[in-house]
Amino acid sequence: MAVKVRIPTPLMKLTNNQSEVSAEGSTIADILNNLESQYSGIKERICDESGAPRRFINIYLNEEDIRFLDGEKTGVKEGDEISIIPAIAGGAR
Amino acid sequence: MDFTDEQIERYSRHIILPEVGGIGQAKMLAARVLLIGAGGLGSPAGYYLAAAGVGNIGIVDFDTVELSNLQRQILHSTERLGQLKTESAKKTITALNPDVNVQLFNERLTSANILDIFAGYDYILDGTDNFSTRYLINDACVMTGKTNIHGSILRFEGQATVFKAKAGPCYRCLYPEPPPPGMVPNCQEGGVLGVLAGIIGNIQAVETLKMIVGIGEPLIGKLLLYDALKTEFRKLNLKRDVNCPVCGDNPTITELIDYEEFCGVPE
Numbered sequence: 001m002a003v004k005v006r007i008p009t010p011l012m013k014l015t016n017n018q019s020e021v022s023a024e025g026s027t028i029a030d031i032l033n034n035l036e037s038q039y040s041g042i043k044e045r046i047c048d049e050s051g052a053p054r055r056f057i058n059i060y061l062n063e064e065d066i067r068f069l070d071g072e073k074t075g076v077k078e079g080d081e082i083s084i085i086p087a088i089a090g091g092a093r
Numbered sequence: 094m095d096f097t098d099e100q101i102e103r104y105s106r107h108i109i110l111p112e113v114g115g116i117g118q119a120k121m122l123a124a125r126v127l128l129i130g131a132g133g134l135g136s137p138a139g140y141y142l143a144a145a146g147v148g149n150i151g152i153v154d155f156d157t158v159e160l161s162n163l164q165r166q167i168l169h170s171t172e173r174l175g176q177l178k179t180e181s182a183k184k185t186i187t188a189l190n191p192d193v194n195v196q197l198f199n200e201r202l203t204s205a206n207i208l209d210i211f212a213g214y215d216y217i218l219d220g221t222d223n224f225s226t227r228y229l230i231n232d233a234c235v236m237t238g239k240t241n242i243h244g245s246i247l248r249f250e251g252q253a254t255v256f257k258a259k260a261g262p263c264y265r266c267l268y269p270e271p272p273p274p275g276m277v278p279n280c281q282e283g284g285v286l287g288v289l290a291g292i293i294g295n296i297q298a299v300e301t302l303k304m305i306v307g308i309g310e311p312l313i314g315k316l317l318l319y320d321a322l323k324t325e326f327r328k329l330n331l332k333r334d335v336n337c338p339v340c341g342d343n344p345t346i347t348e349l350i351d352y353e354e355f356c357g358v359p360e
Contacts, residue, residue, distance in 0.1 A: 008250075009248050009249070019320075019322075056270065056272040058267060063328065063329050063330050064329075065332065067334075083329065085252075086272075087224070087245075087267070087271070087272065088252060089223050090222055090245055090246050090247045
């Protein structure tokens with residue numbers, strides 16, 4: 001099934017500047033693999049070698065952080081929305 | 094406290110708000126807020142907090158005013174190019190509201206000075222541009238129990254939240270470690286719509302005032318995302334991580350850390 005994935009500004013270069021893309025899968029892990037098949041190189045930017053999201057990037061299923069759900073095994077269903085939210089530091093200078 | 098006639102007139106639009114009143118205004122005048130950075134976020138936040146009558150504002154910055162700052166850093170001006178940002182900010186704030194006692198710290202925030210600087214303040218408004226200072230501020234806030242009003246901006250997107258020790262998560266609950274320096278471009282490469290700094294900095298100011306007066310629901314445990322291109326605000330839920338290295342049940346970080354300085358975003 002298809003879900004909407006929100007792409008953060010720093011990764012939009014990899015999605016032809018799209019801030020929202022569609023991806024297929026029944027778990028977060030599926031979705032990440034599907035994203036990689038569509039936009040080569042995006043998964044390694046989001047995940048480390050073990051396949052877990054990097055420590056400065058969080059993934060949310062709707063409004064909830066998947067770390068407090070089932071992590072990458074968290075199930076997704078039609079109409080869900082996934083957000084990838086990296087730490088950003090800009091402010092002063 | 095007793096207001097002067099001038100204060101009653103200056104703050105009349107606050108005082109007639111039932112949720113604020115004279116008591117709330119007196120709380121603002123007694124409040125102690127520290128701005129980390131008198132830049133894109135610190136400028137609008139500091140300007141409005143001063144207008145509101147926050148009585149004690151500290152400003153930490155070691156930069157001087159540059160022409161490229163003026164697209165968004167509204168505490169400064171063309172005639173103050175080259176001046177210390179702290180001095181420039183104080184001039185603007187004092188001209189707006191002489192009730193504000195402004196204290197300046199012309200120094201880089203480090204593990205060696207942060208606790209002394211924090212000692213005089215209850216609310217810490219994080220408007221820095223780099224991860225090393227953000228983690229330092231977070232850890233110091235957790236260790237001292239001070240409230241961290243967080244904002245960050247990039248291009249057309251902004252984030253804001255409130256980290257209040259014990260009441261909710263901290264920055265490390267979200268992001269346990271800073272990204273490695275090689276994975277971030279520098280700030281100048283990122284770019285930012287100047288007005289975005291005003292939106293996010295003022296959200297930080299509103300959250301600060303709400304907590305000072307004790308009204309409403311502060312952004313504790315919520316990450317506010319603003320997308321200027323889509324004109325969209327969203328709130329995500331944040332949770333305290335019991336395994337957090339600094340505010341978790343068994344913290345592994347018990348001393349302040351000076352990370353190598355870098356800024357920007359994971360690229």
